[in-house]
Amino acid sequence: MLTIFDKINIKQFHSFFNDEDKCLSFLAQEKWKDGFVCRNCGHTRYCSGKTPYSRRCTKCKKEESATAHTIFHRCKIYLPDAFKLAHLVCTSPKISTAELSETLNMRQMTCWNFKKKVTQCIDNRKDVSEKGKIELKEVILGLGNKNS
Numbered sequence: 001m002l003t004i005f006d007k008i009n010i011k012q013f014h015s016f017f018n019d020e021d022k023c024l025s026f027l028a029q030e031k032w033k034d035g036f037v038c039r040n041c042g043h044t045r046y047c048s049g050k051t052p053y054s055r056r057c058t059k060c061k062k063e064e065s066a067t068a069h070t071i072f073h074r075c076k077i078y079l080p081d082a083f084k085l086a087h088l089v090c091t092s093p094k095i096s097t098a099e100l101s102e103t104l105n106m107r108q109m110t111c112w113n114f115k116k117k118v119t120q121c122i123d124n125r126k127d128v129s130e131k132g133k134i135e136l137k138e139v140i141l142g143l144g145n146k147n148s
Contacts, residue, residue, distance in 0.1 A: 028053035
């Protein structure tokens with residue numbers, strides 16, 4: 001599924017991430033694919049947290065959500081819409097906030113703020129492809145440090 005992100009249109013993308021549960025599941029899977037490491041104490045054992053897909057360290061009891069340390073950290077936009085916006089910016093970096101606003105039926109300023117966050121993440125990456133494209137999963141996980 002991850003390798004096709006840059007080859008699918010927004011409607012196809014929507015079918016993959018059409019509800020918050022699917023988005024959180026994807027974030028958790030990608031974020032902890034190499035295993036959980038508590039950012040507070042470094043412990044690697046965890047149990048389920050209070051919110052869906054969150055993890056709680058069994059040593060220090062610190063809980064971390066799937067969105068923490070990603071571009072969706074403290075995001076006030078409905079998560080599937082934020083995923084769509086990030087996808088559109090990654091696949092069409094020159095897309096205007098007016099186009100985003102019309103496509104996603106959101107306020108233009110909301111689109112501008114989130115697009116700015118996504119483009120800053122892209123600008124901070126050193127591994128952008130020769131075509132200037134970056135995979136969505138790299139953007140999503142790019143704001144936190146590498147020890148997610």
